[in-house]
Amino acid sequence: SLSSEPSSAGPRADGAEAARSALAELQEALVASGVSEAAPAEGGAEPSGAAALRALSRMKKSELVDECLSRGLLREGESPGTVAELRATLRVERKRDALIGELVERGFAASRARSALQATGWSLDAALAKLLK
Secondary structure (H helix, E strand, C coil): CCCCCCCCCCHHHHHHHHHHHHHHHHHHHHHHHCCCCCCCCCCCCCCCCCCCCCCHHHCCHHHHHHHHHHCCCCCCCCCCCCHHHHHHHHHHHHHHHHHHHHHHHCCCCHHHHHHHHHHCCCCHHHHHHHHHC
């Protein structure tokens, strides 16, 4: 939407507006084609997968405990341990989620991927070989 009318904000604002317009058109086309489920919220693109995970190093103890509770790693009223222990636990679980995600991207069901990874000690190559047998 570049026009021949002079802009009071200058060419930089025109370029930014053109870029936003092109991005919006591209997002609409992706949603319409079924490649993308929905356009990202204003302010930037959302990372793929579940909700954006915060860096463990930036999380307060209460946030670490909340994530552990939501993952079923702790029970209500159970002593959560230290921040370092919580971070270590969540680091392992997030790594496991990533391994499951890799196998899901390759076309395997998440439940089968988890079972194969557990049976092989969370080795991606061994789990893949097990799934392909």
